[in-house]
Amino acid sequence: MNKPIRTISMFCLLLFVALMLNATYLQFWKADSLDDDPRNRRVIEAAYSRERGAILVGRDPIAESVPSDDRFEFQRAYPVPFRYAPITGYFSYFSQTGLEQSQNEVLSGEDPRLFVTKLVDLLSNNPNKGGSVQLTIDADAQEAAYEGLDALPGAVEGSVVALDPSSGKILAMVSLPTYDPNKLASHDLDEVSDTYDRLLADESEPLLNRAIQTTLPPGSTFKLVTAAAAIESGAYTADDLVPGGATYQLPLTSGESGLIDNEGRDCGTDRIPFKQAMAQSCNTTFAALANEVGADAMIEQAEAFGFNSDYLEDLRPQARSVFPSEMDAAQTGQSGIGQFEVRATPLQMAMVAAAIANNGVVKRPYIVDEVQSAEYDVLEKTDDSDLSQAISAATASDLTALLVETVENGTASPAAIDGITVAGKTGTAQSGQDDVAPYAWFVSFAPAEDPQVAVAVMIESADIPRGEIAGGQLGGPIAKAVMEAIIND
Template sequence: MNTPLRRLATVVLVMFVGLMASATWVQYVQADRLNNDSRNVRTLYREFGNARGPIVVAGEAIALSTKVEDSYGYQRSYTNGELYSAVTGFYSVVNGRSQLERAANEELTGRGDRLFFSRIRDLITGSQPEGAAVETTINPAAQQAALDGLAGQQGAVVAIEPSTGRILALVSTPGFDPNALATHDITAASAAYQALDVADGNPLRSNATQERYPPGSTFKLVTAAAALESGQFTPASTLPAPVRLTLPQTSSTIGNFGGGGCGADPISLADALRISCNTSFAQLGMDVGSDALLTQAERFGFNDPDLTIPMLVAESVFPEDMDVPVTAQSAIGQRDVQATPMQMAMVSAAIANGGQLMTPYLVQTVRSADLHRVYETEPELYSTATSPGTAASLRDMMVGVVESGSGTSAQIPGVPVAGKTGTAQTADGQAPHAWFTAFAPADAPRVAVAVIVEHGGNAGNEATGGRVAAPIAKAVIEAVLGS
């Protein structure tokens, strides 16, 4: 009799241990995955059943939740949705979240670690849980100027305050209306998402932070920085400037824009940047060497897979282990060099800030539902990109670009502007991308900006960075300086 009882007790004990292990596995080990599973209807209803915090620009909510009489409880809505779509993204019952709605979800739902005491307070007082307000760094005038400047053309604009890293404008076109995705009509929300997913220009993906492009001649700022940092060159150093430069070890050549010369041969480094001489900078890249170019590019933020603003920014790429011909092509921002508009704004911001690159950020303050400040972003040094002397030389050279070089369309009366144009070749048969990056006032910088108009926009094959992108940058700078 004792033997069967012992066996039964053993079986029951094993089953009990298995039950405890299974419950522990589900409730502890798998808890986060199950809670975040989009198919978990309870999580969905719990999240939508609480008031989600607003996303705020200059004191005005551009994304907010209001009480509604349906099974979800609250409806998300967006003010000026297309203007701010690259900032807010969308928050959808059926399609999930994107951009700031995703990156700041813990704060917006009130579940973030910084809001622990707010949750305890709500539990004690019996108050309905509410999410925190996320106050952005966006300047509404600059944001509007960027969208107006792009005027239906596909591209992006990023503007940064050089001394802090605050992102003042973040625009991607084509944009979209997040309200169409936020509807609680699941059929309509799904149809809206599917239409945007296949639309020309991929509106759901931010060109400002998630797309990479050949930076073209805007990358010459990095090449010039590497040359100046080497101690072997100054702005007055002379460089060869042939009409065409034959690349070593190949039969390939590099030419200048329009197929002409650069006005003088040799030419000073300052003048080569001013008129954007390709052959001079290709030779300069070979003289400086691929290792120095790589080091300089990474000081500006290239090859960083972890940059967040808090949205993850796509990694801008400068290749390693290049041979000499590839180095020449890379020195003028072509071949395998790829950069986001955010990255090129960071290059100008670092130069504007005396060589000190500040980490860019989009969220200024997080406030609990009772308006208590629970988090404030403090400016943080990302890297020392150049010495102060090199930054000053680059600033003066960039002022020359705008005063009498390829970027005269960015001139602002009474305001010194430092800039660099770029006209980046793309696939055969396609018009080049038009780039411009700049900062102003050059002697006391308040804003650094990068603009790209994909495939020349309305100008097509006739586009240049100076003609197409520089006026947009000018409008954004004027908006910041006037606000």
């Protein structure tokens, strides 16, 4: 064999080997990841040809597959689209989000827990059906949260989260603005593409689930964490006096730039009762307390509540709430009032309130209560689990007393419920930008002596004059409605 033929033969052999290696890599090593890739059209087309399982709230589907008379056999439908879109996400020809993505194996029927169902379908020559997912959401609480947030004036950007303190069940999760997932699940692919492009270009980010994907300065609601650190240090109880005063000069600073005030609230001149400091949301008190306990103790306490970690496993993606490290004394003081670089999701702040309500135990939040077969037989039920003992039961009791005082005689009074003892805290966080209004926050739980629900409300933007933005006035009534929906259920 002459040299040119030998060279061409070797080249062809190398091409053949490369082809075999590539085929082996794609079919064996990459097969699972390619199947799971939401851009895989072949997988999606196959999924459109089977009856995808339902996502249920109570007995009612909030996502289901209905027969279709076009080239696909089934159409994904969302009966209550706007209220639940941030939770369900959407199942479209192009991609999936929310629970449609995180629970795809169950809904599509590919989950190993559905093996028996698949086998029965195969033997009986019936088409394979997906399993269903039962959520922890309480329909009445979800409605109260959605209607309360939506009733605010203008184009509202915000979120509400409600938790069962004793289990971590997510009872409500609302995010505005929202969208209609039916338009993204349409079989008119041009319409889907146009709708997606429009939503993606919208500056208000309607595709974002603000409950778990938006982090903002939590403002005075973070004073719960600062108070927890101060009491856990052993230096204070709810009945003690704490630093007061009209102003507090941050360490390492001078002049107006480092001066903390209380915006006219009554915070005494020297030492004041802890209950007064919480009820009046005294910035001077909590900036001073943060520096007393120190940066290390502050970050340890914040992380015990869940900051700087991931904890939501059944609905993704989750943004991490942030408490900064390596702060100087001035930054530590600012962090004590929920400013500087402290950032939290509404879910995180609901977890802080829930932990106080649950004797200091932080429960892992979850939204999928049960995995069911296509016939609604329970295949697996989620067990609650502890994330941490963030504070002692005694500290939780002290904090509850402070928060009850804040509702009964302080800034959180709009959340008061007749005949029910409510614990709550307001927050108004500066955005740090002159052209961006402050963020309004509110956290609460009730009944204080036997908590059934903890709530966090975050209002990022609404058509409200800057001077009228206050967590109590805006978020308090929403939290109250959600708490009543659970307590009166």
